[in-house]
Amino acid sequence: MTRLRLSLDLDYLVTSPHADFVFNIHAARTARQRLLHEQLAVSPSPVTRIDTEPVSHNRLLRVHAAAGPLHVSYTSTVDLIHHMAAPSSLAEVPVSQLPTAVLQYIYPSRYCPSDRLMKLALREFGAMAPGHARVQAVRDWVHGRITFQNNASDSSTSALDTLLSTVGVCRDFAHLMITLCRALSIPARFATGIDYGADPALGPTDFHAYVEVYLGGRWYLFDPSGTAIPMGFVRLGTGRDAADVAFATIFGGVISQPPRITIEALADDAGRLVTPWHCPQALSTDDGPEARSDARPAA
Numbered sequence: 001m002t003r004l005r006l007s008l009d010l011d012y013l014v015t016s017p018h019a020d021f022v023f024n025i026h027a028a029r030t031a032r033q034r035l036l037h038e039q040l041a042v043s044p045s046p047v048t049r050i051d052t053e054p055v056s057h058n059r060l061l062r063v064h065a066a067a068g069p070l071h072v073s074y075t076s077t078v079d080l081i082h083h084m085a086a087p088s089s090l091a092e093v094p095v096s097q098l099p100t101a102v103l104q105y106i107y108p109s110r111y112c113p114s115d116r117l118m119k120l121a122l123r124e125f126g127a128m129a130p131g132h133a134r135v136q137a138v139r140d141w142v143h144g145r146i147t148f149q150n151n152a153s154d155s156s157t158s159a160l161d162t163l164l165s166t167v168g169v170c171r172d173f174a175h176l177m178i179t180l181c182r183a184l185s186i187p188a189r190f191a192t193g194i195d196y197g198a199d200p201a202l203g204p205t206d207f208h209a210y211v212e213v214y215l216g217g218r219w220y221l222f223d224p225s226g227t228a229i230p231m232g233f234v235r236l237g238t239g240r241d242a243a244d245v246a247f248a249t250i251f252g253g254v255i256s257q258p259p260r261i262t263i264e265a266l267a268d269d270a271g272r273l274v275t276p277w278h279c280p281q282a283l284s285t286d287d288g289p290e291a292r293s294d295a296r297p298a299a
Contacts, residue, residue, distance in 0.1 A: 019252025196232030
């Protein structure tokens with residue numbers, strides 16, 4: 001078990017008479033990501049509410065702010081109790097056996113046009129035996145062909161753009177891996193979080209994008225950018241792609257400042273300090289098939 005504490009501060013200047021914000025900055029609650037404590041502060045005190053999406057269970061902070069400065073501060077402490085599995089034991093789930101809620105993650109989406117990369121996916125991975133090893137091969141292929149480069153993309157960059165440019169940031173790596181998995185009929189979703197253990201050479205701690213792939217009835221973590229340690233991911237939200245889980249979606253005239261984020265490992269109640277490390281086993285912070293009434297067994 002790993003205990004992590006994260007904090008983030010967001011600053012904006014609303015330049016229009018008012019603006020609406022939808023923030024996805026709350027740590028997710030799952031059976032294996034246990035929320036011990038959290039605190040939210042929004043100043044000045046505008047109209048706010050927190051909604052939970054019924055399918056993803058993402059928690060969304062909604063803020064209606066008047067003209068002027070806006071400051072959002074959030075802290076939380078979580079225990080990560082990863083489900084671990086031998087990669088060789090994880091099978092792909094046939095489409096006929098996928099839970100209904102998972103089907104959306106094999107369809108093309110805004111940034112993941114899997115229908116346009118089907119020939120490439122089949123050429124590169126179609127002859128491989130289905131299972132975790134094939135998904136790992138997709139991850140390694142993306143990691144080997146795309147170079148991490150700050151400011152290499154923008155909000156319009158799709159997986160196809162990343163494939164052609166061969167450069168990107170973590171969200172671009174994630175979009176390309178998701179696209180190739182879906183082209184193989186493997187459910188894959190976009191995850192956002194805060195990562196412990198990222199290379200300091202990449203700059204200040206920031207929001208991180210990674211991939212969760214549905215294998216053996218559970219969502220497993222993959223990091224195609226290779227910039228962080230999957231065991232140190234604190235999940236904020238999941239969706240089809242970045243359009244679903246941006247940390248801030250803004251309606252109105254707003255000037256934004258870069259987020260200020262920190263994350264640290266803490267000792268548990270028994271005084272044990274366990275820091276994230278590169279684990280050879282497959283990792284999941286998903287609730288698991290026992291928590292889903294429409295789950296089906298793997299083939």
